[in-house]
Amino acid sequence: MFITFEGVEGCGKSTQSSLLKGALEKDGKSVILTREPGGTDIGVEIRNIILHSTIDFTHEYSELLLFYVDRLEHVKRVIEPALKEGKIVLCDRYIDSTIAYQVFGRGMSRDVVDRLSSIVNLTPDKTILFDLNVEEGIRRAKKRADLDRFEKEELAFHERVREGYLDQAQKHPHRMTKIDVDGKNIGDIHTDVKKILGLS
Numbered sequence: 001m002f003i004t005f006e007g008v009e010g011c012g013k014s015t016q017s018s019l020l021k022g023a024l025e026k027d028g029k030s031v032i033l034t035r036e037p038g039g040t041d042i043g044v045e046i047r048n049i050i051l052h053s054t055i056d057f058t059h060e061y062s063e064l065l066l067f068y069v070d071r072l073e074h075v076k077r078v079i080e081p082a083l084k085e086g087k088i089v090l091c092d093r094y095i096d097s098t099i100a101y102q103v104f105g106r107g108m109s110r111d112v113v114d115r116l117s118s119i120v121n122l123t124p125d126k127t128i129l130f131d132l133n134v135e136e137g138i139r140r141a142k143k144r145a146d147l148d149r150f151e152k153e154e155l156a157f158h159e160r161v162r163e164g165y166l167d168q169a170q171k172h173p174h175r176m177t178k179i180d181v182d183g184k185n186i187g188d189i190h191t192d193v194k195k196i197l198g199l200s
């Protein structure tokens with residue numbers, strides 16, 4: 001089972017994926033928790049370039065292609081081997097992030113992203129979208145360490161990202177389930193996650 005977690009900045013998906021990992025392990029399941037970008041050694045280096053390099057990309061596709069190098073290596077080295085061993089794979093961000101951030105946020109070609117995704121050729125069994133008011137998310141993200149390339153984007157960019165996610169959820173109702181996390185506490189959201197996955 002391949003489960004992905006998605007949402008705007010500060011939506012709480014990292015907290016929830018860790019909590020779910022704990023719950024599944026308590027249940028005796030074998031689980032790995034990984035993330036994009038940065039789920040492999042090479043991915044960690046790519047993540048640094050994408051998020052923290054002070055050099056601006058010149059060609060509009062450079063950033064997008066880096067996400068796909070990260071993803072291809074991640075799928076081949078980590079995700080597919082774990083799935084073959086019968087493990088549950090939890091992944092913090094995946095292809096829906098590219099659609100939300102690069103297609104809706106940056107205005108890049110959906111067709112190009114779909115073609116790159118067809119090279120990856122692995123769709124999650126289930127995706128949980130943590131939907132949150134963008135201003136609240138950015139406020140939370142700003143409380144953390146230094147802001148990365150995306151966190152520094154204007155509010156309108158993050159609004160488009162959120163719209164992108166909602167559009168994906170509408171297009172893929174069986175795979176993708178949205179949780180409205182506005183004003184909800186961590187424990188209640190965790191209960192919702194487990195319910196969606198048929199665990200409680």
Ligand code: TYD
Binds near residue numbers: 095097098
């Ligand atoms: P994330 O790990 O969620 O950052 P943080 O740990 O600070 O919450 O994600 C890194 C950033 O990369 C996030 O702003 C979204 C962006 N991103 C894309 O733009 N496209 C993608 O395909 C992926 C996977 C991430």
